[in-house]
Amino acid sequence: xxxxxxxxxxxxxxxxxxxxxxxxxxxxxxxxxxxxxxxxxxxxxxxxxxxxxxxxxxxxxxxxxxxxxxxxxxxxxxxxxxxxxxxxxxxxxxxxxxxxxxxxxxxxxxxxxxxxxxxxxxxxxxxxxxxxxxxxxxxxxxxxxxxxxxxxxxxxxxxxxxxxxxxxxxxxxxxxxxxxxxxxxxxxxxxxxxxxxxxxxxxxxxxxxxxxxxxxxxxxxxxxxxxxxxxxxxxxxxxxxxxxxxxxxxxxxxxxxxxxxxxxxxxxxxxxxxxxxxxxxxxxxxxxxxxxxxxxxxxxxxxxxxxxxxxxxxxxxxxxxxxxxxxxxxxxxxxxxxxxxxxxxxxx
Amino acid sequence: xxxxxxxxxxxxxxxxxxxxxxxxxxxxxxxxxxxxxxxxxxxxxxxxxxxxxxxxxxxxxxxxxxxxxxxxxxxxxxxxxxxxxxxxxxxxxxxxxxxxxxxxxxxxxxxxxxxxxxxxxxxxxxxxxxxxxxxxxxxxxxxxxxxxxxxxxxxxxxxxxxxxxxxxxxxxxxxxxxxxxxxxxxxxxxxxxxxxxxxxxxxxxxxxxxxxxxxxxxxxxxxxxxxxxxxxxxxxxxxxxxxxxxxxxxxxxxxxxxxxxxxxxxxxxxxxxxxxxxxxxxxxxxxxxxxxxxxxxxxxxxxxxxxxxxxxxxxxxxxxxxxxxxxxxxxxxxxxxxxxxxxxxxxx
Numbered sequence: 001x002x003x004x005x006x007x008x009x010x011x012x013x014x015x016x017x018x019x020x021x022x023x024x025x026x027x028x029x030x031x032x033x034x035x036x037x038x039x040x041x042x043x044x045x046x047x048x049x050x051x052x053x054x055x056x057x058x059x060x061x062x063x064x065x066x067x068x069x070x071x072x073x074x075x076x077x078x079x080x081x082x083x084x085x086x087x088x089x090x091x092x093x094x095x096x097x098x099x100x101x102x103x104x105x106x107x108x109x110x111x112x113x114x115x116x117x118x119x120x121x122x123x124x125x126x127x128x129x130x131x132x133x134x135x136x137x138x139x140x141x142x143x144x145x146x147x148x149x150x151x152x153x154x155x156x157x158x159x160x161x162x163x164x165x166x167x168x169x170x171x172x173x174x175x176x177x178x179x180x181x182x183x184x185x186x187x188x189x190x191x192x193x194x195x196x197x198x199x200x201x202x203x204x205x206x207x208x209x210x211x212x213x214x215x216x217x218x219x220x221x222x223x224x225x226x227x228x229x230x231x232x233x234x235x236x237x238x239x240x241x242x243x244x245x246x247x248x249x250x251x252x253x254x255x256x257x258x259x260x261x262x263x264x265x266x267x268x269x270x271x272x273x274x275x276x277x278x279x280x281x282x283x284x285x286x287x288x289x290x291x292x293x294x295x296x297x298x299x300x301x302x303x304x305x306x307x308x309x310x311x312x313x314x315x316x317x318x319x320x321x322x323x324x325x326x327x328x329x330x331x332x333x334x335x336x337x338x339x340x341x342x343x344x345x346x347x348x
Numbered sequence: 349x350x351x352x353x354x355x356x357x358x359x360x361x362x363x364x365x366x367x368x369x370x371x372x373x374x375x376x377x378x379x380x381x382x383x384x385x386x387x388x389x390x391x392x393x394x395x396x397x398x399x400x401x402x403x404x405x406x407x408x409x410x411x412x413x414x415x416x417x418x419x420x421x422x423x424x425x426x427x428x429x430x431x432x433x434x435x436x437x438x439x440x441x442x443x444x445x446x447x448x449x450x451x452x453x454x455x456x457x458x459x460x461x462x463x464x465x466x467x468x469x470x471x472x473x474x475x476x477x478x479x480x481x482x483x484x485x486x487x488x489x490x491x492x493x494x495x496x497x498x499x500x501x502x503x504x505x506x507x508x509x510x511x512x513x514x515x516x517x518x519x520x521x522x523x524x525x526x527x528x529x530x531x532x533x534x535x536x537x538x539x540x541x542x543x544x545x546x547x548x549x550x551x552x553x554x555x556x557x558x559x560x561x562x563x564x565x566x567x568x569x570x571x572x573x574x575x576x577x578x579x580x581x582x583x584x585x586x587x588x589x590x591x592x593x594x595x596x597x598x599x600x601x602x603x604x605x606x607x608x609x610x611x612x613x614x615x616x617x618x619x620x621x622x623x624x625x626x627x628x629x630x631x632x633x634x635x636x637x638x639x640x641x642x643x644x645x646x647x648x649x650x651x652x653x654x655x656x657x658x659x660x661x662x663x664x665x666x667x668x669x670x671x672x673x674x675x676x677x678x679x680x681x682x683x684x685x686x687x688x689x690x691x692x693x694x695x696x
Contacts, residue, residue, distance in 0.1 A: 079541055115539065153538055156546040190501055190589040191463065193427055198504040198586040222593025226601040235590075238546040241538040242587055243594045245570025250598035253574040258606070 012044070015068075016322050017096035017105035020049035021075040022112025024309050030111060031057035033315020034067050040316070043323045046105060048072050048096045070095060076112055078308060082119035093117055097124035100301045106326035107302035109293070109318045111310040114241075117303065118154045118296060126300045128331060130338040133158065134298030135166045135237065136305060137173050138244055142228030148174050148183075149225065149233045152294050153241035160203035163187070163234050167214055168341070169297040170232035172333040177295075177325060178231075186220035186230035188239060193219070200236060208234075213340050222246075293318035295325065297334065302326050360392070363416075364670050365444035365453035368397035369423040370460025372657050378459065379405035381663020382415050388664070391671045394453060396420050396444045418443060424460055426656060430467035441465055445472035448649045454674035455650035457641070457666045459658040465651065466502045466644060474648045476679060478686040481506065482646030483514045483585065484653060485521050486592060490576030496522050496531075497573065497581045500642050501589035508551035511535070511582050515562055516685040517645040518580035524678040525643075531579035534568035536587060541567065548584060556582075561688050570594075641666035643673065645682065650674050 018034050020027045027049055035058075037043045047054050048070045058064045072095035074088045088094060093112055097120055099105035108125075110117045114136070122134060135151035150170045155162060167185045174183040187205055189197035196219065197205070208216040217230050225233065225243060235243070293314070296303040302325045306318035366382050368375045375397055383406075385391045395402050396418045406412045420443035422436045436442060441460055445468055447453035456473075458465045462484070470482060483499035498518045503510060515533045522531040535553055537545035544567065545553070556564040565578050573581065573591060583591070641662070644651040650673045654666040 115544065156538065188590060190504065190586060190593075196463070198584075201586070222590045222595070223597030223600070225594055226597055236546075238538060238549070239587055239590055242536060242570045242583075242591055245538075246573055246591045246594045247570070247598045249571030249574055250595045251602045252571070254599045254602035 013106045013326060014104055015044035015046045015106065016319050016326070017046050017048055017070070017099040017108050018315075018319060019093045019096045019108065019110035019112055019117075020047040020054055020069075021072070021092040022078075022110040022117070023306065023315075024078060024111075025311055026111065027053050028057050029311045030315050031063075031067075032061060032312035033310070033319065035061055035063045036312055036316035037319035037323075038063075038066060041320055041323075043319050045319060046070050046099065048099070049075070049092045070099065072096075076116040076120070078113045080113060080116055082115050085116050085120040085123060091116075091120070093120045094124055097121060097301075097303075101125060107304065107322040109304045109306060109315070109322045111306035111308055111315060111318070113308065114153050114294075114305055117305050121296055121299055121303045125303070128298055128300055128334050128338065130341070131165060131169070131298040131334065133162050133165070134296050135169055136240075136294040137170055137297050138240075138294045139178070140226060140233075140247075142226055145180070145228060145231070146178060147225070147228055147231060147233060148178070149188075149235070149240060149244065150297065151235065151237040151240050152244050153237045154296060155237040156241075157238070158200065158236035160200055160207055163200070163204040163236065164207045164211060164214075164341070165298075165338070167208060167211075167216070167232065167234045168337040169334055170234060171214065172330055172337055173295065173297060174231045176328045176330040176333055180231050182215050183231035184217045184229075185214050185232045185234060186217050186224070188222070188225075188233050188235035188243065189219045190221060191219065192221065204234070211342060213337060213342075293321055295321070297330075300331055302330075361454045361674060362452055363392035363394045363454065364667050364674070365394050365396055365418070365447040365456050366663075366667060367441045367444045367456065367458035367460055367465075368395040368402055369420070369440040370426075370458040370465070371654065371663075372426060372459075373659055374459065375401050376405050377659045378663050379411075379415075380409060380660035381658070381667065383409055383411045384660055384664035385667035385671075386411075386414060389668055389671075391667050393667060394418050394447065396447070397423070397440045418447065420444075424464040424468070426461045428461060428464055430463050433464050433468040433471060439464075439468070441468045442472055445469060445649075445651075449473060455652065455670040457652045457654060457663070457670045459654035459656055459663065459666070461656065462501050462642075462653055465653050469644055469647055469651045473651070476646055476648055476682050476686065478689070479513060479517070479646040479682065481510050481513070482644050483517050484588075484642040485518055485645050486588075486642045487526070488574060488581075488595075490574055493528070493576060493579070494526060495573070495576055495579060495581060496526070497536075497583070497588060497592065498645065499583065499585040499588045500592050501585045502644060503585040504589075505586070506548065506584035508548055508555050511548070511552040511584065512555045512559060512562075512689070513646075513686070515556060515559075515564070515580065515582045516689070517682055518582060519562065520678055520681040520685055521643065521645060522579045524676045524681055525673060526579075528579050530563050532565045532577075533562050533580045533582060534565050534572070534578035536570070536573075536581050536583035536591065537567045538569060539567065540569065552582070559690060561685060561690075641669055643669070645678075648679055650678075 072092040137150040174180040189201035420440040481503040485498040522528040537549035652670040
């Protein structure tokens, strides 16, 4: 190696634009998450929102000098849907997208309403050529390797051709973010044979089978979501969102039942005390992994959607995820896959 | 009371027709379940299937003289779908339906493929007037009272009007089988407001809201399935089946993770030993309640569909459920509700 010629250090990428007004615990927990991401992981953050509220929240935690603020006077409420994003061009999420579009931020993070974030992202950021609809990818905590589930709620009414695109989006994500080589794709449906499911799933099965650019492994069912049989699980945004929330609710239910059961017996209670710290650890791990955030794929910039109930730790995790993804070539990878799609699989 | 005039004892209802050839563990575990239901609960059973195999299985357990057999030489395989039921008029499930139709059995129980059982039931048993499509109801183990989820897989491609009918089927089930008065109905979708979800859910929300015969409580999401907020949760058969299986898989996953976590630490392991019997109990309860079986609603006879992996205990539980339901006026109740449906809600 010629160490005499030293390359200039790569320029630091611009900061993460964090929508400080989105989420059940905004702005306080969002600001706390920003501080955590900056202090503990050195991730540069810009908070986007109402300056007065943000200065106050930053000051409370002695961080007024650490995190810059970009003004956005409007806010999308958690119960507002896609239409509100059209009506509020100066909402915190819209301004965050604008910063990325202008090159002043690397990626967007928001814990706002999924419908609002998706609609604003589609409106304010450019889509990748040929991608008809975006999809939200979630990483499920399967062992030994995690599984990508998409769409977790961006496109509730999908067409079969869109599911094929989602398969490519998920494959690109598994390749870049998880380092998976030639990822195995499964289609979420009911029944394990090709001819089973609703009309959407049956037609998607045919199209997925006929795409030489995909390693399609066939159908998977609801109970396969957490067994790690495939690398990417594809479904429409309605089914994916129901499945994801059912999963969260069921794990919570199982632990609650366990606590009750342990509480009923004195002997078991003693055992429970001994295990308590382990259980807490496990709970934290399942939580962190499940709630790290969904990634909106199909746009030319990274948008991470944190759980609406995200508190500081989850917000910080979402910023870490966005920072990590922003440096990767996932957009190029998706573009290449779209260019190679069979003609027959195109809707446009 | 005039005790001099004694009413004749009510005639014993005819037996349960048990499809002995359906299920992953047929016929052995099915036969064992029949014996258990008969010996432990006094439920009269007729086994329907290949006589030679059934006599052998009965003899092995010293029960050849206890349970009668009705011959059916054909069998629907677990991976066969709806079409096979047309091609095999003498399959064990078809013959079981025929027995009910003739009045020689009170109800059908099968652990065969859901698609096959549904198709055969629709073909061989009469539908209730005006019910366009049947639905499978599952009772979820919520506390303090169980919740009915439907459709769990009978009708994968549903129309909004069908979801309204499913709400009535579920309400009738909650009233008769669970003794619920004026049951609260929830619609499974993504997002809690009326305008959220896919097209099917949005339109169903409008129709459910406009039906004076229903106590519609609005939308529920995936994480509400096990919280017991409503008495009946309505969805299409595709989403319902994915949700149900996701639930089963997630609970299994949570327990497996817990076992691993306990195994990692010596202290926690000691605690685990103390708890083991409690955990086993809990597992059994969740299992039994979830796997008791689905009930196919909308036909003029009771059909209980046990889990494909059902073993003796689950088969016996399904027979108990069928026996209990056969004595109730659920069919009349559904008929009354259909007759009262608003004209605008009809598809036919």
